[in-house]
Amino acid sequence: MKILVPVKRVIDYNVKPRVKMDGTGVDLTNVKMSMNPFDEIAVEEAIRLKEKGIATEIVAVSIGEQKAQETLRTALAMGADRAILVVSETEVEPLGVAKILQKIVEEEAPGLVILGKQAIDDDSNQTGQMLAALTGRPQGTFASAVVVEGDSVKVTREVDGGLETVSLKTPAIVTTDLRLNEPRYASLPNIMKAKSKPLAQKTPADYGVDVTPRLKTVKVSEPPKRSAGIKVADVDELVAKLKAMGVAA
Amino acid sequence: MTSLVWVEHDTGAIKDATLSAVTAAAALGEVHVLVAGSGVGDVAAAAAQIAGVTKALSADDAAFDHVLPENVAPLIAGLMANYDAFVAPATANGKNIAPRVAALLDVMQISEILSVESADTFTRPTYAGNAIATVQSSDAKKVITVRGTAFEKAAREGGSGTVEAASGAGDAGLSSFVGAEISKSERPELTSAKIIVSGGRALQNSENFHSVIEPLADKLGAAVGASRAAVDAGYVPNDYQVGQTGKIVAPEVYIAIGISGAIQHLAGMKDSKTIIAINKDEDAPIFQVADIGLVGDLFKIVPELTGKL
Numbered sequence A: 001m002k003i004l005v006p007v008k009r010v011i012d013y014n015v016k017p018r019v020k021m022d023g024t025g026v027d028l029t030n031v032k033m034s035m036n037p038f039d040e041i042a043v044e045e046a047i048r049l050k051e052k053g054i055a056t057e058i059v060a061v062s063i064g065e066q067k068a069q070e071t072l073r074t075a076l077a078m079g080a081d082r083a084i085l086v087v088s089e090t091e092v093e094p095l096g097v098a099k100i101l102q103k104i105v106e107e108e109a110p111g112l113v114i115l116g117k118q119a120i121d122d123d124s125n126q127t128g129q130m131l132a133a134l135t136g137r138p139q140g141t142f143a144s145a146v147v148v149e150g151d152s153v154k155v156t157r158e159v160d161g162g163l164e165t166v167s168l169k170t171p172a173i174v175t176t177d178l179r180l181n182e183p184r185y186a187s188l189p190n191i192m193k194a195k196s197k198p199l200a201q202k203t204p205a206d207y208g209v210d211v212t213p214r215l216k217t218v219k220v221s222e223p224p225k226r227s228a229g230i231k232v233a234d235v236d237e238l239v240a241k242l243k244a245m246g247v248a249a
Numbered sequence B: 001m002t003s004l005v006w007v008e009h010d011t012g013a014i015k016d017a018t019l020s021a022v023t024a025a026a027a028l029g030e031v032h033v034l035v036a037g038s039g040v041g042d043v044a045a046a047a048a049q050i051a052g053v054t055k056a057l058s059a060d061d062a063a064f065d066h067v068l069p070e071n072v073a074p075l076i077a078g079l080m081a082n083y084d085a086f087v088a089p090a091t092a093n094g095k096n097i098a099p100r101v102a103a104l105l106d107v108m109q110i111s112e113i114l115s116v117e118s119a120d121t122f123t124r125p126t127y128a129g130n131a132i133a134t135v136q137s138s139d140a141k142k143v144i145t146v147r148g149t150a151f152e153k154a155a156r157e158g159g160s161g162t163v164e165a166a167s168g169a170g171d172a173g174l175s176s177f178v179g180a181e182i183s184k185s186e187r188p189e190l191t192s193a194k195i196i197v198s199g200g201r202a203l204q205n206s207e208n209f210h211s212v213i214e215p216l217a218d219k220l221g222a223a224v225g226a227s228r229a230a231v232d233a234g235y236v237p238n239d240y241q242v243g244q245t246g247k248i249v250a251p252e253v254y255i256a257i258g259i260s261g262a263i264q265h266l267a268g269m270k271d272s273k274t275i276i277a278i279n280k281d282e283d284a285p286i287f288q289v290a291d292i293g294l295v296g297d298l299f300k301i302v303p304e305l306t307g308k309l
């Protein structure tokens, strides 16, 4: 089966985001950008399914600015076979992303679409579920294990109380949680090889999708700052503090 | 404006996160709630008693057990013909079903709201809580998930809503529930605990985690949390993880032990009322947010602390 893996270019997770002075957003100029960590896990899972002989082809797709090509090249270097970039220089919301992905799913007919559970910039946690709704497919979100069995897939999910397993009819949508796998690093030869793998360029209009945002960002501000408090010298002082707070008797 | 709030419940009890969602919905107008699953009559009756609720819909059907989104989302999308907003707690289940409802309604969801500014404007955290966005929705209907720590819990008593039966298409035949491994613990639940004792990578292994962190938690009647590093290393199960991609908590007191204070961890606990940090590195970033810090070796400090309480 074919696997589709949507990957998003986001601020690197090691960078501390800074809100712009004018309150219009987060300052991304000269900031290191990387593949969303959950999407690396998604690419890795697809590659493992291919190595097991379950997947036949892996198609990576990104919706975003031209620079998202770098993110797609990373996916290709890890082991994806080809890539599609849907170019939009303006922001596309999860609903718009899901609508574009729906069209790509119709064209490519993948047996599985594996997405990240959330992108670490917008933290929406929506796109996979929305794609599942639009395509009428079952969804296994927050996956920590994915086992393909004939025409179904068993997904173990990280839920509030622990773990839960569901069985989904394929084709299905899966979103990754942190402990699904540890993504590999691309080797230098594979990075070179990735440069010649096919990368198709499209636009939302090619898919007939209207990506006009439904949400307007009125302003972006910093959260209230916590200031550092005091340091106590020893356990006795800490115990005294806890008692004063009424936490300990 | 009338909202439909999805009620998260298990074995008869309504989860606290639902009560915060009711408070958020009440800021928008009238509140109805939906209770779905088999044999949910009593839960629906209890939900109708929540302060501010005027009607509880009871969808009594085994297809809605285990909150399979393939079955539950169409039920909700159908009911939404009569509502202006769908509101769900931002729990694992709420996050699973709400976007599916939103897409069925062709609505852009507003995730994890922190406040209701007006009928169409909300604040929500982005970038691991480092940037708070105020967003205005142009959709005719709203689909919203609510961060539990940002809203007071509505009182479980005081409402006098009516109970009405509701039904949907039932089993879509796309998915089935296989099983669950739910952690059993005598301790309070993380997201509603007053005190949390959290351990990090510094604990080194599962035995240390149990022998150092848990006695302190038990002394304080606290819930136990962990950093991702501690969970990844297998010291404790995944549902202990606090942070951007784990649980969001805001207890009265959060005690971080051997946790460095990465932004992804801070995102989950920095709204705690008092933060106490124990770390051997005096420059650890956790001290920048801690109200009370103690520098030193946790293997010495924590047992001593437990002993002196």
Ligand SMILES: Cc1cc2nc3c(=O)[nH]c(=O)nc-3n(C[C@H](O)[C@H](O)[C@H](O)COP(=O)(O)OP(=O)(O)OC[C@H]3O[C@@H](n4cnc5c(N)ncnc54)[C@H](O)[C@@H]3O)c2cc1C
Binding pocket: A006, A007, A008, A009, A036, A038, A039, A061, A062, A063, A064, A089, A090, A091, A092, A093, A094, A097, A114, A115, A116, A117, A118, A119, A120, A121, A122, A123, A124, A125, A126, A127, A128, A215, A216, A217
């Ligand atoms: C210039 C600019 C301006 C922006 N302005 C706004 C704004 O005003 N308001 C606002 O809400 N947001 C804005 N954003 C952020 C943008 O809207 C978010 O990227 C979008 O909302 C998706 O949210 P998410 O990534 O959190 O989705 P999630 O649902 O958290 O993403 C989950 C998964 O979906 C997949 N996915 C998501 N997006 C893509 C993509 N583009 N390509 C491929 N796969 C994808 C990935 O697998 C990802 O792991 C802006 C971004 C840019 C670059």
Ligand SMILES: Cc1cc2nc3c(=O)[nH]c(=O)nc-3n(C[C@H](O)[C@H](O)[C@H](O)COP(=O)(O)OP(=O)(O)OC[C@H]3O[C@@H](n4cnc5c(N)ncnc54)[C@H](O)[C@@H]3O)c2cc1C
Binding pocket: A013, A037, A038, A120, B199, B200, B201, B202, B226, B227, B228, B229, B230, B241, B242, B243, B244, B245, B246, B247, B257, B258, B259, B260, B261, B262, B263, B264, B265, B268, B278, B279, B280, B281, B284, B296, B297, B298, B299
């Ligand atoms: C996409 C993504 C999502 C993430 N989501 C989360 C999340 O939700 N939650 C989360 O927690 N992390 C998350 N992380 C991971 C995060 O970046 C950090 O790696 C993690 O929080 C570190 O855990 P830690 O503080 O236990 O370990 P470390 O950073 O290794 O810190 C250990 C600390 O213990 C101290 N120490 C060591 N020995 C002792 C001793 N004997 N006595 C006292 N102190 C000692 C050290 O000084 C150090 O400060 C995420 C990362 C990514 C990429």
